Amino acid sequence: MAPRRHRADPPLPRRRGRAAQRAIATIEMAILTPVMLLLVTVSCQAALWQEADHVALAAAESGVAAGAQVGGSPAGARGEAISAASQMGAGVLISPGVTVTESGGLVTVTVTGQSEQLVPGIPVSVSASASAPIEGLPG
Secondary structure, three states, X not given: OOOOOOOOOOHHHHHHHHHHHHHHHHHHHHHHHHHHHHHHHHHHHHHHHHHHHHHHHHHHHHHHHHHHOOXXXXXXXXXXXXXXXXXXXXXXXXXXXXXXXXXXXXXXXXXXXXXXXOOOOOOOEEEEEEEEEOOOOOO
16 A cells, blocks of 8 residues: 655645734724723823812812911912912813802812813813811910
8 A cells, every 4th residue: 555645735725814814913903003092091081180180189278278377368268279270280280260168167278170181072170179277366
């Protein structure tokens, strides 16, 4: 009995298989790349929102410290909060607004504004408040 010869596969189907794998990899990249870019953009937007929130809180605390001290006034608290927000939040906290209220021996400063917007169509509002008792001279 003569030994059987084993014939090698023709190269054409192997090329088609590799070409098909390359095509699938290209399609996967075409789908995954925008998804990955969206995830990175949303992550950066969340980081900017968090930074703007921290700036608003720090500005509110700065304003409440100025308004609660002996001789402090709501106008002084408002001015200090606006100054702190513009110094700390340049480019992060957009169009900050400050509201100061005094009631029941407490001064409350609320800072509101917008975070920088990376994702179009999604406005990101920021609001932070701080309160402290009004200091007085011992009577």
